[in-house]
Amino acid sequence: MAATLSPPRILPSGDAAITVEFSRTIDDEANRRVLALDRLLMTSPVDGVTETVPTYRSLLVHYDPLRVDYETLGANLSALAQQPPTQREAARRWRIPVTYGGEYGIDLEETAKALDLSTETLIARHAGATYRVAMIGFTPGWSYLSGLDPTLELSRRLNPRLVTPAGTIPIGGVQAGIQCLAGPNGWHLLGRTPVRTYQFNREPVFLLEPGDEVIFYPIEAKEFIERDRAAEHGEIVAELVAS
Amino acid sequence: MSKLVVTAVGPATSVQDGGRYGAQRYGLTPSGAMDRLALAAANCLAGNPMFGAAIELGPLSATFTARDGAIRIAVAGAPRSAKVGAHDVPLLQSLTLADGESLTLGSARGEVFSYLAIGGGIPGVPMFGSLAVNARAGLGSPYPRPLQSGDELQVAAASVSGERSIALPAKSDGPIRIVPGPQDDEFGDALSLFLDSEWKISGTSDRMGYRLEGPVIKHLHGHNIVSDGTVNGSIQVPGNGQPIVLMPDRGTTGGYPKIATVISADIGRFAQIPAGRGFRFKAVSMRDAQAAARAMDALLHSLPSRLREPGGFDFNIEALQNANVAGAAVNAFDAGTWQPDNSSGHQP
Numbered sequence: 231m232a233a234t235l236s237p238p239r240i241l242p243s244g245d246a247a248i249t250v251e252f253s254r255t256i257d258d259e260a261n262r263r264v265l266a267l268d269r270l271l272m273t274s275p276v277d278g279v280t281e282t283v284p285t286y287r288s289l290l291v292h293y294d295p296l297r298v299d300y301e302t303l304g305a306n307l308s309a310l311a312q313q314p315p316t317q318r319e320a321a322r323r324w325r326i327p328v329t330y331g332g333e334y335g336i337d338l339e340e341t342a343k344a345l346d347l348s349t350e351t352l353i354a355r356h357a358g359a360t361y362r363v364a365m366i367g368f369t370p371g372w373s374y375l376s377g378l379d380p381t382l383e384l385s386r387r388l389n390p391r392l393v394t395p396a397g398t399i400p401i402g403g404v405q406a407g408i409q410c411l412a413g414p415n416g417w418h419l420l421g422r423t424p425v426r427t428y429q430f431n432r433e434p435v436f437l438l439e440p441g442d443e444v445i446f447y448p449i450e451a452k453e454f455i456e457r458d459r460a461a462e463h464g465e466i467v468a469e470l471v472a473s
Numbered sequence: 474m475s476k477l478v479v480t481a482v483g484p485a486t487s488v489q490d491g492g493r494y495g496a497q498r499y500g501l502t503p504s505g506a507m508d509r510l511a512l513a514a515a516n517c518l519a520g521n522p523m524f525g526a527a528i529e530l531g532p533l534s535a536t537f538t539a540r541d542g543a544i545r546i547a548v549a550g551a552p553r554s555a556k557v558g559a560h561d562v563p564l565l566q567s568l569t570l571a572d573g574e575s576l577t578l579g580s581a582r583g584e585v586f587s588y589l590a591i592g593g594g595i596p597g598v599p600m601f602g603s604l605a606v607n608a609r610a611g612l613g614s615p616y617p618r619p620l621q622s623g624d625e626l627q628v629a630a631a632s633v634s635g636e637r638s639i640a641l642p643a644k645s646d647g648p649i650r651i652v653p654g655p656q657d658d659e660f661g662d663a664l665s666l667f668l669d670s671e672w673k674i675s676g677t678s679d680r681m682g683y684r685l686e687g688p689v690i691k692h693l694h695g696h697n698i699v700s701d702g703t704v705n706g707s708i709q710v711p712g713n714g715q716p717i718v719l720m721p722d723r724g725t726t727g728g729y730p731k732i733a734t735v736i737s738a739d740i741g742r743f744a745q746i747p748a749g750r751g752f753r754f755k756a757v758s759m760r761d762a763q764a765a766a767r768a769m770d771a772l773l774h775s776l777p778s779r780l781r782e783p784g785g786f787d788f789n790i791e792a793l794q795n796a797n798v799a800g801a802a803v804n805a806f807d808a809g810t811w812q813p814d815n816s817s818g819h820q821p
Binding site: 244247280290296370372435 | 496501655767
């Protein structure tokens with residue numbers, strides 16, 4: 231192993247944030263470095279850093295320009311990002327129930343047809359993979375997952391839907407996702423989960439952390455309704471399992 | 474306790490404060506005041522912490538009424554008419570609404586947002602340390618949504634003490650300063666076009682983003698990038714080449730290239746530019762941008778020392794009104810643009 235890793239690009243995002251970019255594309259190794267730098271900044275806080283936002287390929291570091299200037303912090307972050315990771319913590323793994331197809335996943339059949347698969351095979355491959363939470367963004371709890379079976383890659387819809395339901399489980403391009411709140415979505419909607427990745431007045435408010443692992447498993451619509459009711463009352467309805 | 478009753482408000486009215494920080498990594502955007510300096514000035518007049526919660530008002534007119542006791546208030550931000558009953562009252566000065574009295578604010582003139590601060594603040598349940606409304610996430614207190622006519626805020630009864638005004642330095646009307654990046658290399662020469670052109674803010678803008686109208690800014694390699702993090706002031710350029718400046722209710726990540734970022738010291742001034750008025754951007758060095766951030770911080774911290782007794786050096790409103798033999802009430806702070814209140818007035 232090399233003594234240090236390749237330097238990231240240090241990019242200005244205004245006068246109070248720095249983008250530490252490891253790759254321009256979706257890249258598993260880049261995401262691991264993003265998450266490693268993020269953990270490092272959490273365990274060994276750097277003066278002036280106020281919060282961080284990990285993404286597929288970069289770490290956005292918000293800072294207070296009254297406490298540290300761009301040059302100093304940029305050099306510091308670059309050096310930290312080139313340190314080989316010490317030991318990697320075991321990721322948490324979540325089992326998340328999904329009701330596929332029908333009114334729960336209105337694109338299941340069309341997506342299966344476009345991929346030249348049966349709906350059963352599509353469900354088996356979507357539920358058969360182990361995903362990693364690469365980033366959470368856009369709206370609260372919207373979790374972007376890496377690890378989609380390459381045979382399920384399909385371009386996003388040409389016309390994004392303006393309203394899709396809470397708990398939507400979509401795929402788009404090389405990505406899988408968990409959408410927590412109702413909102414716009416241009417991906418293919420395979421199903422819905424009763425699990426809330428964001429719920430105010432519940433502990434924890436945010437269920438998933440970037441770096442967590444996720445596996446899906448199918449449940450019947452009847453079970454969805456029961457678990458959805460439980461989730462509404464603050465139950466987590468996802469399980470932590472040994473990875 | 475007294476009550477502030479929301480008698481009539483336009484759609485873009487919500488409780489906002491300094492914002493909600495620390496959970497952007499989970500997709501929770503900060504929200505908070507569009508113009509932090511105006512929020513701080515209103516709070517300072519009302520005797521509150523600088524970034525405490527106040528009512529953010531959009532460009533339309535609004536009326537608030539005191540019930541069950543007197544309430545001390547102050548309004549800062551966009552120039553607009555302000556009346557208690559039939560009498561004009563000045564902005565940038567605290568005043569006490571007696572039980573049953575109403576404050577009517579006209580539509581904004583030349584700017585967009587005003588802040589109505591209430592002495593003792595707005596009691597509410599902080600969510601991640603903030604009362605700011607983020608309707609999409611169901612957050613905000615006392616109402617997790619924009620204010621509507623008929624809403625009531627329980628507030629402190631006004632204590633007996635003198636009113637005060639505040640002297641703010643003249644606002645720059647110079648270009649909005651930016652630093653290029655993080656994806657300026659996706660644009661090549663189009664960065665010069667962006668900087669050399671006049672822009673206007675589209676009427677479809679909101680607290681999430683201000684859409685700009687001007688020349689088409691072309692990408693070198695297409696408009697899809699892999700999503701990365703955004704900040705207040707990120708200038709992203711979607712496929713149609715018309716930039717969008719991201720504001721406090723933005724998505725925390727975005728998939729369009731960002732040509733530049735409005736500097737933190739200018740984002741409040743930028744938020745106050747009304748739709749349709751031409752303006753320009755200007756690139757500054759990171760050193761200058763961070764010097765401007767320090768200067769803005771110094772200005773914010775100087776606010777308490779800028780408080781004055783009304784009627785000292787400033788205009789004495791009552792005397793001015795009494796001396797006005799024509800009988801037309803004049804707002805001394807806005808005399809140049811005074812016109813009869815028109816509740817159906819313009820909208821950016």
